[in-house]
Every structure is written in structure tokens, then in C-alpha cells.
Amino acid sequence: MLGARGGWQALRGCASLPRAQPAVRLRVREALGAREPAGEVKVQGWVRSVRSQKEVLFLHINDGSSLENLQVVADPSLENRDLTFGSAVEVQGKLVKSPHKMQNMELKAETIRVVGPCDTWSFPLKMKERHPLEYVRQFPHLRCRNNMLGSLLRIRSEATAAIHSFFQDNGYVHIHTPIITSNDCEGAGELFQIEVSWVEKLPETHFFNVPAFLTVSGQLHLEVMAGAFTHVFTFGPTFRAENSQSRRHLAEFYMVEAELSFTESLQDVMQVMEDLFKTATNTVLSKCPRDVELFHKYIAPAQKDRLEQVLKNKFVTISYNEAVEILKQASQTFTFKPEWGCDLQTEHEKYLVKHCGEVPVFVINYPYDLKPFYMRDNEDGPQHTVAAVDLLVPGIGELCGGSLREERLPFLKSRLQRLGLADAYEWYLDLRKFGSVPHGGFGMGFERYLQYILGVDNIKDVIPFPRFPHSCIL
Template structure:
């Protein structure tokens, strides 16, 4: 299906080269305001210059551009109104902003005659991009190209150091790891708040001033303040995130505060970049995103570890109990599901795969990316009750296509964060996992290896290692087995294991000709083990029906899934990737509870 590539043991999934960081999204941002102008003023017959859509220059989504691009000039003509992009100026609190097209107004008499609301009442202004510290310090010269510019910075105080002549505030706004040092002298408006002790760690502030070259060695630039404003105070005696090192276990108890730490700020930015790169990878290759349902009546994995969604137990936000006699039940004493909201048992989804298959058999290549839930009573560093899954489905594809897509995707997102999150990745390399950048570079550049499950078991049986879980053919490989293969045997190279015993895999996986194994694959990586699990789906109706019966599943619940095989069935394949495990892999964070903003685990649903 896809062209062969040297060094790969399966078909290479065709991919575009990694797009540069400075991607232009002119079509999206230009179309919206122009369309709005036409909607609100259809009677004015406003003429829009064709040049309007070609002169817009967008800043990058997460990186700082050179000064010439940071302040783009563009012209948009709507009827006789002329708008030009603004430069850094002292107007509007000295915030860097872009001028968007104005909306032509109609006369008041016309509005009254037509019974319309005057256009002046419709205007709500344009959204203005806030100047971020990443915009100032994220360029190749780390802000030196902006020296002398007037600006306003808003953020939270990390440290406050007072000397005889000046006070130094380290301010961070979350856009990057770096703080911006602000110099506050007695001449600055608002300096009295520092003398009064109102400015302390954790307080939110807005600081006006001009950028100067720093005399210190820790940063290239700093802000010489002319005005200091306190937005929200912070009691230094009780502020929970002080400069001292806090354990991650403790930070989980204050999850509402942990994003303010360096570690969790960096994890959040890398997680965001991975999500963006995921959508970009699939969208660039023609995949269509499908919103799979959160509430479902199906169990994709057939494991039965699902959260039930019901209204049979009365809703309550108070600490009260419901007598068991008041819950609707049948004569046999069983729950009467006919009285429930959906009229039948319903659950939180464990996977969006089955729903994605519906759309893959109509739209060809699709993917889902959303939350999933497992009621698995497991307190490990690898399990969550709520987590996010990426699940693509490829029509007219087999297992080789599936492996090619999975490996190409993984290499793409790894390259993306190495390029776009350099500062955060250097932080992880220094403080979380030494050598993580080199490890990820290996993943991005090395050819992945492939072996069968049977070969993997043979290797493990010959290993001179005492595994906690004994190895035999037919067992499910544990994390210790997977890590041994990737870290010891294949020396850090990602590994794809294929053709697992059908007895340990899900009902929907295509059976191989031997009758004992299925066309399944797991992509294993160092430190994590299984990162991606996928398979070719069983497209043969008779084989699928027999497999459902063998596993004792309720055939009636899958009537619609079987219909996909009755009407225009095609070979198709897909995989699932636990997004939090990808975040773990990319950041070196050893506990999955620290790879998601608000972890949901047995006995814990705070925040």
C-alpha cells in the first residue's frame, strides 16, 4: 500500500517531512473576520479586496519570531476602510497586538427602518494576543532584538529580591520555563507596594517598562519597570508552592497548585505539543477526526472493567445514603434497567475503536482522540481510571500498514517536541531523566525492529534473568518482559512484537491462518514497555461471529458491528495509544499520575 523504505521490516507509512515551526494559518484567521463583516452588514454590499486573504502573516503558535515577523505589516481593505497592523507602541498598555479588519457600520436611519439593532451595539472588539514571555525570550537572540521596546508583562511572581537601590522580581507567565527578571526602582509607579510587603511569591502582577540588556550572566534581557500593578495578592506565609523542593506525592494533593512548578509547567507544555502534533500528523495525511461517544453500551475490550452510568441511584451532592429498597428492582431482586435513563445498562467508554471502525468503513481513514475510562482497581505507576486515547483506523489496510502508520506517527511526534520544546526538554534532561534527549533522538532516527511473539518468548526463556512473572508461550507479556526486550536485547531501539496468541487478545482481531494467533502488534519502547497496541480487524463475518460466541459475549450487543461486515466489508486495521504513557515516555516522568492534569485513581477523585 505504501512504498518500501530501507531498513524497515514493514511497509513505510507515507509521510510528509516535518513542517517548520513557523506554519502560516492565514486562511483560517483571515476568513473568520471577513465572513463576519459580510454577515453583519449584508445590506451594505461591502467589497472585499482579494488581497485581503494573501497579506496576512501569522505568528507561530508557540515560538518567537524575529522582530520583523513579530510585528507583521498587512493591509486589509473592506469597502473604504483601511487597516494596518500595529507596531509595538505605547498605546493600549503597550501590548503587542495585531489589527484585524474593521466591520463597516450602517447608518442609524437604515437600522431603524429595517428594525435592526444599530451596528454600534453589535461591536465587541477584537481579540488581542497577549505578549508572552516566550515571545520575548524565545527567539534566537533570547530577546536582544527587542531591547528598547516598551511593553507590558503579566504573570506570577516566582521570587522577590530587594537590594538598596532596586528590587528584582522574577515573573513567569507559564508560556515557557524561563522567568523574566524585572527591575523595580523607587521611581517606578507602584514601588510602594514592595516597601509595604504586598508583593510576594505567588502574587499576580502586571509590569510596564522597556526591555534592556541584562548586566547579569543568567539572562540576556530584563525589564526596566516604569509601573507595577498588583492584580492578585498572595500570603507568603501560607502559599503552598515555595522555592523549596516539594515531592511529587505531595504535589498530587495540591493538584490545583502544581502547574506553577517548573516540572509540571514543562509537562503541560510538552503534553500540549504532543496533542497538537498528533492532530497535525493525521490531518496532514487526510485522516478525519471522529468524536466517539463517552457513554456506550458496548465493551470494546470484553474485560468487563467498566464504570456504570445510571440514574437508578438518586443524584446527591450531599453526604447522604439511599436506602436500597428505593432503587428500582425486578421481582427477582435485580436492578430494573428498564427504569434507568437509557432503558438498559450503559457505561463510560473504554475505547472509541469500535465507533471509529464505523466511520472508517465510510470515510476510509479516521482517528479518535479523547478520554476513556477503566474501572481497574490498580494502584501502579502505569494505570489510571481516566486517560486519553489516540485511536486511528485505516480502511483497505493490513497489519503491515498499521505498523508503518504507528512507527511513523511516533517518530513524527518525537521529532516535533525535540524541535519545538527545546527548553523544556533540556530541563527534563537535566532534572528528570539524564540522557532523555539522546534516547528520544534514537527513537526518531533508528529503524524499528520487528519480531513475533513466539520469538520474543524464546528470547525471554533463554534470558539469565529472574523475572517476577514467569514466561511461557500463551502468557501476556508484562512490563518487565517488554522493557527487557527493548532495553537489554535491542539496546534502546523500539520493538514491534506481532502475532500474539488469540486467547490473550480481543475478539475483533483478525485470526491468522494457523488458527492459534491473531494479526496483532504491540510497539514497545524503553522505560515504558508497551506504548502502542494495534491489529488488523476481523473483516470476515462468519469468523467474527464465531469468535464472539467463543468468548461468551452477548451477540445482540454487537449487531451494528456485525452489520459493518454484512454490507461492504473491507480489510482494515488500527491501533490505540495511551496518551499519558506517551507523555511519560517523552518527559521521563516515572509515574503516570504526573502525566495528566488531574489523575483519577482508586479512592481519588479530587479536583
């Protein structure tokens, strides 16, 4: 009798014994895209529908890689009580040509293993039912199983990759700016303060020795980096403690921000905004056609044609002065009366976009007193404006905000002193002392971007786990 070692060596050297070929694991997307039949394959996913006939069992399964489901055909003897809608399964068999025109391939099952059964009676998502976005929003732990949210998450993923690719292809360095910060970039005071959860803590002390907050923007940290790299960007979570239940505000959202050194033109910043929007959108439309189509068909039927026109045409540019005059002459009655020196409200922004032909609009050169300390003084006499820009888009209002930064030390120092912020921002003044250059940048709200291209009415429906006042589920 051969020992264990000798036995295995003998078997490995025996050509007459065939070696079993392991099943190839395929994603649903790969199986659907296959052009030729395949041998033993294994697909794992969740059951979207079950239909048992006398001679054949039909399953539709999905693993999140595609909007389309993979059809599985099997002998009815493989059915069991746990094989229900929502259950997690592993199916092994052969990939064969489908006789149906609507699909290229189907999986002829040899084994079906229920990995995780699903209690269909209490499962809130029902088979073959199109649930409204407001309904699935109640179940943040289950909403990703819904077709619409599944498509949204694939689109988010592709849009994220497209934004990173745009900046990388244009020579930008990606910077991980901090989430915990000691500064308030916007100066609006809408901050979440960081506190430790220790039971025994001294109220007069701080973990970092200074008050710390969740970031509202990575801009000031990008400006630091723009002193060594000519083009930088960041893309991460930001936080605003706004007590708003509106359809366009979240307490936690993602922001795309960029900073350009050696630029003295606001037009340079605006061009990057427009190029980013068009490049990312074209990429999403080409890589997620079926997912985007789902939104354009059932959520916003006219959005497809509107978006195609936006991508073909140049964005419109108007000044703040022109915007106020347009609003004053409007036949529409506004809740907030438009006056020079007052900030534009959402109703004003939406009207301006409509007035300009339902295309994105750049509004430039805002009043000095409306904007934060870091925006560049235009030195334009009595009106006194700064080189600021907001990009307004149809149905949403403000999508991007940016400016040239005040790089001149005397101007910046004087303004910070008037605001009583000179000591807190001494480090920011240092940036203007040591090799400062003219520079500018902008930020784009990622969720608002998705809202616009997909035609989604509520911003809470374009983020996996929405955070807003009185709601922090999970």
C-alpha cells in the same frame, strides 16, 4: 460652552492634542524573545522571586508561556507588603536591553499592581526550592505553579498539537467518539457504569434504557466511521476501572486511536505507529527544547541520548513465538513464568526491550484466545494466532496496541456466537454485510508516551489531574 457631542467632536479634530498610546500587552515568552526595545508594554503574571536592594528592586515574573522568567527592574519605592513570591501582578513599563549576558531583554517598571496577594507562609511551594514530583502531587490545585509541572503542561500541549498535525497532514479525518457508550470494546469488564444521581429512581430502569459506561476505547466507533472514510482518528479521554496502584496505570487517561481502511497488512498499521511516534517526538523536541531539557537534566539524565538513538533507528519486530523463546532462555528469574498461550507481563515486556537493544519492539501474532473478538484470524494451524501487534518501549512496556480487524462475516459471526455476544454486537456484524473492507488500527496511551520521552517514572506525574483507585481530588 460646547455640548458633550460637539465637545468630543472638537477634541477629536484638534491635532495639537496628543493621544495617549495604550500599553502593548506582551506574554513573557514574547518579551523574552523581543530583539529590540519597545515602548509602553504591560506584562501580567505571577512573581517567582523578589529581591530588594538599596537602589533597585528585582522581580522575576512568569505567566506560563515560557520556562524562563522575565526580569523586572524597578525603583524600590514601588515595593509594597503584598509584592511577594506567588502573588499575581501586572507590570507596566518599557522593554529595554538587559546588561546581563543570560537574558536579552528586561522590563523597566513604571507601575506595579498586585492583582492578587499570596500568603507565602502557608503556600506549599517555596521560592527557589526544587520540589520532588511526589511532593507537588499532593497539591493538584497548585502543582501547575511548579516549574516541572509547568514544563510538562507546555509539552503536553505541543505533543497534542503535533499528533493532530500528523494525522491531518496524512489525510485522516478527526472523529469525536463518544465518552458514554453501551459497549465494552476490550471485553475485560473493567468498566465504570453510568448512574443518575436522582434521589427518586427506579433500580430496574436505565437512563438510556440500556446499561451505559464510560468508554474504554473509541475503536469500535472508529470502525463505524472507517466504513465511509478510509483514514480516521480520535484523541480523547478513556477510562479503566482497574484496581491498580502501579506507576503505569490510571483510571482516566488519554488515548490516541486510528483506523485505516483498505489495508491487508499488519505492517501498514505498524508503520503508522512508528511514524506517529517519531514525527510527534521530533516536533516536541524542536518546539519545547528547554522544557524537555529540564526533565532530561533533573529527572532522567540519560534519556536524551537514548531518545536520539531511538529516533534514528528502525523499530525491531519479533513474533510472539520468538518473544516466548527469548524469555524462556533468559537468565533472569521472572515472577510470572513465560509460557506459550499466556499473556506477556510488564516484566516480560521490559526484558524483551532490553534484549533487543533498548529500542522499541513490535511483538506480533499473538495467540487467538488471548485477544478480543475483533482481531483477524491468521488461520495458521495448531498454534492459531491473530494479526495483533503491541509496541513495547524501554522502561514502560506496552505503549501501543493494534491489529488487523476481522472483516470476514462468517469468521466474526462464529466467534461472537461462541462468546455469547452475537446479539449485543449485531450492529457490528452489519458493518461486515454492507461494504466491508480489510482494515486495521491501533491505540497509543498518551500519558505513557509522555512518560517515555521525558523519562518520568510515575504516570501520575504526566497528567494535570491524576485519577487512580481511592484518589479523585478536585
